[in-house]
Amino acid sequence: MSLPLNETLTDHLDQWLIPAARQGGVEPPKRESYLFGAPKSIELGDVATSAALSLGKLLKRKPLEVAAEIAAHMALSPLVSSAEPAAPGFVNLRLSPAAYGRVLADAAAEGDHYGETSYGRGRRILLEFVSANPTGPMHVGHLRHAVSGDVLARILSAAGYAVTREFYINDAGNQVQTLGRSFRTRCLQAVGEAAQIEEGMYPGEYLEVLAREFVAEAGLDAAAIRAMPDADIAWEARNRCLVLVRRDLAGLGVEFHNFVSEKALYDNGTVAATVERLKASGATFEKEGAVWLRTTDDGDDQDRVLVKSDGSLTYLVPDLAYHADKFDRGFDGCINMFGADHIGYAARLRSGIKALGHDPSKLEIVTLRLVFLLDEKGERTKGSKRKGDIVEAMEVARDVGMDAARFFLLARSTDSEIEFDLALARQQSDLNPVFKAQYAHARVCSVVAKAREAGFTAAEPSPAAAAHLGHAIERELLLAVAELPRLVERSAAEHAPHHLTRYALGLAELWNRYWSAAKTDDSLRILQPDRPEQTAARLRLAVSVRQALRNSLALLGISAPERLERAVVDDVVE
């Protein structure tokens, strides 16, 4: 596992910058503010820093003069072949074959692990996501949660964190009782009784299917169905719905380490104990026959009931019991992925966690904004479970393909709403950019295979090989490959899976550009029979690009096929 290239360069810069700042009697600027990054154009240099702009200001010196000194210092690094100051105070570096050789060597040595870093090493994170109520199959909204959580977990793991994926089952509240009533109705219908689904019940067709299966398996008649206690029939429905949820998750390739049941927290006494702990914390008070938690002390807009006046508990209590349990298990941090409709819940949750003696700042909340469906008429709908006409997650995923569904849902920031255009996804799925990324990968595989047939082998990953990769686009490709570890760290730190999606697409476009340049310039063809060293170096580049592309797609849970044939699209005459 290697240090990202720009970190190494910034380390070298710091050898000059920190003493220079101290000698000038000022504190150096924040390292993050001057890390090496992409310059405006590859023509200016391979990487650039704005360190002189901020340091020049602090030292009250002309930034361009400081830039010149930084350039002189950077030129001493073996990773740098030239360094130039540029107005108003940038320093542009051209990297040396040694630097590019290191990129090639890292990608080769680390293989499928290239991109992983030690950023979060030694830190244990609990990631809770989806946590769909066990009242039916997953719908499209859950789909975003499932793939986003899955990918965030992969990213955190790649960044060195030890991640536990958990699913909290809300199986003790009113919704499960409602589910039980709905299920009993469907069971009665299944044996020919004239029962009716009433307002407020779950009207979905899936319950009819589950009910038919249940009465057939258990051999129940109407009397036996009516005789079943509420709790038993609700639990039966809960279990069967959970099977649906787990089936959908498996179908999406999303795995969990633990499923934690709310009801189990009641049954084993954790919830009751939590009530006592909260009361003992001094953060509660009694009013109107109920017990309240003073969450307004922590920025909530109103205090929250813990124990209702009828003696029953609000859902906040088992949820706090669950979170206290998370912290008791010794995680360094907990991340919850919340839907937009649960944003207001964060304040009371943190307040309760504090009352239970834990550090609420260790709970981080990622909010996923809504997924809207665009139907055939172009109208926005929200696909909700209670309306009955839900759009099931798997239906959409199968429709557009698992890879395309993932790519689409992961292409945008979690803070951004998504418009899922079903008609477009169904009819024109070849427009989905996921194919571009996969196609680029298949092309790299293709040329590597061709090279093998022709007897070429990739060069050893070395500065000597890198020295043959002098075209601007080759340097851009090497820089893009070099960027992956840094991008993994950034995506982990920001809890932002969408960076990886854009990375994969950008790298694919770069490769396609490189590939196509050979169509008008034969000297850019990868396989050059009369120039074996050049060919070997380019094959090494190709293999490195393939690795970065494959690894970024793997982090997204998207397949990287070695071959991708264009489907023959027949114009359907209707």
Added chain:
RNA sequence: GCGCCCGUAGCUCAGGGGAUAGAGCAGCAGCCUUCUAAGCUGUCGGUCGCAGGUUCGAUUCCUGCCGGGCGCGCCA
């Protein structure tokens, strides 16, 4: 009314205080005897919602407006 989020090209969206603001799709003009055309090249297209402020420098940070979304229960 309060909280969170969004407002950037015709559309869908990226943009970690820095150089001439980007991508995909759509439009226009080209490119398949060559390592895969699900691709590439060129071109058209922007008062980064508005107004202030901080800064050497603001699409980015702060404040206030305007427009849109989601919440605001002794439901979960």
